[in-house]
Amino acid sequence: MDSDKGEELLMVRATYDVPYHWSAGQYVGKFFEELRDNGRIYANLCPKCGRGLIPPRPWCARCNVRMGEWVELNGRGTVLVFSVAQQSFWDSGRGEMTPVPAAGAIIQLDGAPVLLRHALQETDPEKLRMGMRVEAVLKPREQRIGTLNDILHFRTIEDEGHG
Amino acid sequence: MGRRVAIVGIGQTHHRGRRPDVSVGEMINEAVRAALEDAQLTPKDIDAVLCSNMDFFEGYYLSDLVMADYTGAFLKPGFKINTGGTTGGAAAEVAWHHIASGLFDTVMTIAYQKQDEPISSQSALMTISDPIYDRMTRSGNVFAYMAEQYMHEKGATEEHAAIDRVKSDQNALRNPHAHLKLNLTVEEVMNSRMLAYPLRLLHMCPQSCGACVLIMASEERARKITNNPVWYKDQVTVFQECWHSTSEPLGPNPVESTKTVAARKLFARNGITKPRRDIQCLEMYEPASWCELVWLEDFLICDKAEAWKLLEKGVWHLEGEFPVNPSGGVVATNPIGATAMVRVAEAALQVRGDAGEHQVTRQVRRAIASSYGGFNWTILHLLCGSPDD
Known part of the structure; x- marks a missing residue:
């Protein structure tokens, strides 16, 4: 049983192919439906602490109360922190290597006290900074299927002039 | 109890x-x-x-x-x-x-x-998170965000993460059970491959x-x-909300770290008022070197923006005032499902005085061990040499 003697260390190989379909639920389902069909992004608000949740959820876990009003957001926001991934790996959900470089950010959206983690279009770290303004770019209607990836990414707002 | x-x-x-x-x-x-x-x-x-x-x-x-x-x-x-x-x-x-x-x-x-x-x-690990929301957007690296925020708000530099990594490596070199023993220099860590700025390959834990x-x-x-039992004195588990974006430490609705909640509760009910005096060492589950610095602050072991300053003074080293991860920690050894128990085991060895080459210099009456996982959830364990401690 000494591996130095050059015996083969045998491996048993297998690959699973286990398809799933997950129920989005009533709240996230409605959020995805609005995003897919109407290109609208909603958050809902906690009537007690006032925070927003995106996608909307039934309860505020912090206050243990039912969430309240749904508010439509304009898709714009401010980057609080970002990173650019340089390392690719096998994405077991999509059956492909993850693309690199891939920029991600925690974005504070306009219109409600709410954060969203999503992808940035700009992947050059030199062109990214905390506090930069970004806006959601949706996929074309025919490509939207009702997931958070119906938002393709957030692009840099070059000039936020009014008019 | x-x-x-x-x-x-x-x-x-x-x-x-x-x-x-x-x-x-x-x-x-x-x-x-x-x-x-x-x-x-x-x-x-x-x-x-x-x-x-x-x-x-x-x-x-x-x-x-x-x-x-x-x-x-x-x-x-x-x-x-x-x-x-x-x-x-x-x-x-x-x-x-x-x-x-x-x-x-x-x-x-x-x-x-x-x-x-x-x-x-990594492809096995990504099946851990919520499929509808978190997994879908591949929404960036949680430790890269943490590191960037720590540098930006608390004044740490990339060099501090490297010094911390070298500290852990020096400890791992003394631990017969450790996986990575690299005899690293600060320069090697700082020049290692970028995974996601500012997180580098040598900042991260291995697969063990x-x-x-x-x-x-x-x-x-x-x-x-036994004549030398190590008392499992107390323990606190803290959960938080399971979706990214909902549970960030920044922005308009910052959430308090589960580590802080756990430490406050554990310290209060065990009469620990000055953690670096009342506890003698910590085995922390730190998936990346940056985490060790940020979480020392979150665990109330030192003040905010102080962990990197005390690192410079050698406080967290094996011979220091408050040794952190004398085993070499998770950046050296990460059999992931066992990693949190290795923290408890290594803390127990320190209390028992049986850690051998990586036994800390100070006498250990009490040690704490932390577990990290789930969605930034925390378990904090307190081990003591006497049941009355």
């Missing part, structure tokens, strides 16, 4: 990147034998057996299949525990519950992971194979088994 509980047996494998020479069960058995040997017990002395792992790494979900054949659990009670990254810590906690409740006297608890079984460990086993007993049994 129930009955007093002590750790009376500690066993670990020699953790390595690949273990093609053994099956999962054979690997676990190495640690089982080591723990029984350490406690001078045989399987007939054990009342119940618990086991834990993150089962998607090995790829089969009835991972308690190994129990009877490889651990001595044949015809005994017990069950499998999986709480994600904290799982090895949860397995120690549940053994404590079993004994403190009075239902069992001597419990063996096992944590393991064989991270060379999946062809890509290994198992860890604790044998725990009631006070009456413990005193018959």
Whole structure:
């Protein structure tokens, strides 16, 4: 049983192919439906602490109360922190290597006290900074299927002039 | 708090990147034998057996299949525990519950992971998170965000993460069970490959194979088994909301760290008012070097923006005022399902004075061990040399 003697260390190989379909639920389902069909992004608000949740959820876990009003957001926001991934790996959900470089950010959206983690279009770290303004770019209607990836990414707002 | 509980047996494998020479069960058995040997017990002395792992790494979900054949659990009670990254810590906690409740006297608890079984460990790991929301957007690296925020708000630099990594490496070099022993320089860490700015390859934990086993007993049994029991004094588990974007420490609705909540509660009910005085060392579950600095602050071991300054003074080093991860930590050794239990085991060795080459300089009366996992969830364990401490 000494591996130095050059015996083969045998491996048993297998690959699973286990398809799933997950129920989005009533709240996230409605959020995805609005995003897919109407290109609208909603958050809902906690009537007690006032925070927003995106996608909307039934309860505020912090206050243990039912969430309240749904508010439509304009898709714009401010980057609080970002990173650019340089390392690719096998994405077991999509059956492909993850693309690199891939920029991600925690974005504070306009219109409600709410954060969203999503992808940035700009992947050059030199062109990214905390506090930069970004806006959601949706996929074309025919490509939207009702997931958070119906938002393709957030692009840099070059000039936020009014008019 | 129930009955007093002590750790009376500690066993670990020699953790390595690949273990093609053994099956999962054979690997676990190495640690089982080591723990029984350490406690001078045989399987007939054990009342119940618990086991834990993150089962998607090995790829089969009835991972308690190994129990009877490889651990001595044949015809005994017990069950499998999986709480994600904290799982090895949860397995120690549940053994404590079993004994403190009075239902069992001597419990063996096992944590393991064989991270060379999946062809890509990362693709197995990504099945952990919410499929509808978090997994879909591949929404950036949680530790890269943490590191960037720490530099921006608290004044740390990339060099501090490198100094911290070298500190851990120097400790790992003294630990016979550690996986990575690299004899690193600060420059090597700072020039290692970028994974996601500012997170570099040598900041991150490796993928290790290994198992860890604790044998725990009631006070009456413990005193018959050993002259040197390590008391599992107290423990706190803290959960938080499970979705990214909802649970960030920044923005308009910042959430308090589960580490801070756990530390405050644990310290308050154990009379710990000055942590660096009242506790003598910490085995922290730090998946990246940056985490060690940020979380020392979150665990209330030092003030905000102070961890990197105390690092410069050598406070966290093996010979320092408050050694952190004398074992070399998770950046050196990460058999992920066992990682949280290795923290408890290593802290127990420090209390027992049996850590050998990596025994800290100061006398350890109390040590704490942390588990990280789930969705930034925390388990914090307090171990003591005396049950009255």
